[in-house]
Amino acid sequence: MKKVGKISNSRRDLLKKATAMATIAVAGTVVGNAQAQTNGTPVNASKIEPKYLPIPKQVPATEGVLPLSGGAGLYYWDTGGEGPVIILSHPGRGSALTWPYQQPVFAKAGFRTVTYSRRGYFGSPAGSKDDTGNYADDLNALVEFLSIEKFHILGLAAGGFAVSDSVVSYPEKLLSMTIVCSLFGLWDKNIDERLDFILPKAFSDLPPEFKELGASYRWAHPDGVREWVEMAKKSRGDGVWHGQEAKSKITWEKIRNANIPTFFITGGADLYQPPSMMRAAAREVPHSETLIVPEAGHAVQWEQPELFNNAVLDFIKKHS
Template sequence: MSYLTTQDGVRLFHEEAGQGTPIVFVHEFGGDARSWEPQMRHFSRRHRCIVFSARGYPPSDVPDDLEHYSQAIATRDILDVLDHLAIERAHIVGLSMGGFATLHFGLSHPDRALSLVVAGAGYGAEKAYETYFRDVSLEVARQFEAQGAPAFAQTYALAASRIAFQLKDPRGWQEFAARLGEHSARGSAMTMRGVQARRPSLYDLEDRLRRMEVPLLVMAGDEDDHCLQPGLFLKRVVPASGLAILPKSGHTLNLEEPALFNLLVADFIATVEQGRWLPRDPRAIPAEIMKTS
């Protein structure tokens, strides 16, 4: 196993495959480094692909201090991965919690990102649901500690946005749920409290997002309800952004629809590398319906 040590002394497990322009994959709360296997197998044919398990996710360290978990720290961990591997710039691909970290990476370190893929990112972003999201995040943390990961994983894996995955790919969903049950209950609880429950709403970042020039692909499943409006928001405010909505799909996009996910991401990366993923043309005025003069 390969490890790196972050700026605050936390060891992170990582692995890589392939050669070429680097891609770093950043997993969701319910996943870990293993969640990106369909992407590692596909993209390592042409790219240097890197995955890592976030702090709190064994075999990475599980710090006991809540102050070792935050959105800013999760963002900085991506930077530490790049620095450890001597990668100057990379495409960053993140899902859900990893999507938030990916977006923040583009805001904080635009010179280190070739492009950003932000998939299934939106939970807690909607202003009307901010308080609810923080409260339910704290309750999820409490249940992980009270029941343990093997037991509570069976509940968490049946969240509304995971049902589409279970219905269309029961074997894939069962593997997801089993791996979730192998997580550290303490690490999951600390991640929920420190990262999820405390991160800022995407809407509070609007001014910074409007100035971000990094090419961005936003992805959401059409049955992942609380990611749809935040996805539209990102499309409307980030200049060089595109939006892909996957039909009859939920939250776990890269595992639920791996072929379509890979196709969309590969086309995006290829377009970026050709210098053709451009900011929206100012003539495409959002308020205009038809031209009369």
């Protein structure tokens, strides 16, 4: 049998070089893949917290109270102007006071900006509990009083109920609708049962600022939290309100048949309507657009107003 001789120094050197080259090649592939994955994924490497924005100076606006039946009324403000009209519909923990970050920005962008407090909220008498009216007719009364023919509407949280009721009841008056952290107020068994599943029974007992504002905002901007809490307290008015119903039965089919350009927005940290729930709603409305505001909770218009305002204005301008 032929003996296998020792590997010569020259061959050993060649093997070492080959092994080293292979190692480098493999390492290079791993690093390259890791780099490619990193490059393919949005990465926020900034350690700088977004600057807190104090409430800006408001532009001049006409204020008033529109009398309604049963002693009720609607407090409103209206920036006026000849531009397209945006009507803002407030959340349950809000009122016409909810929009200080939007009022001057929308008005300066050329839009006539209008909002109102629903019955029982800031500045709006609740009236008789035997005559509560409905979302769509109350808003329509204000629209007719202000001589508005067509308008864009934006509803935040419970303000989305007035949006859906108007879409179904008065679709001919709407140019677009923006639904923020809200599910219209219609009953969808699949969506609503999951909402009950993700919110514990004790959720309603938690502090409003915990439920409404994202944790990042509460940690980084305590001044903004205090201002929001003060706004929410003022928005409760005298504490008398009777609840309200929709004028029409709201269904996805009716929403789709109205064929109104639709924009869904929610906060990435919204406890009431997480992004997955918003996407489920958006799938029900073909050709609708969506936006998830990173880190924001249920009050995205307050927590990240610059991003919110720019997105809303871009959408509305396309349909004005």
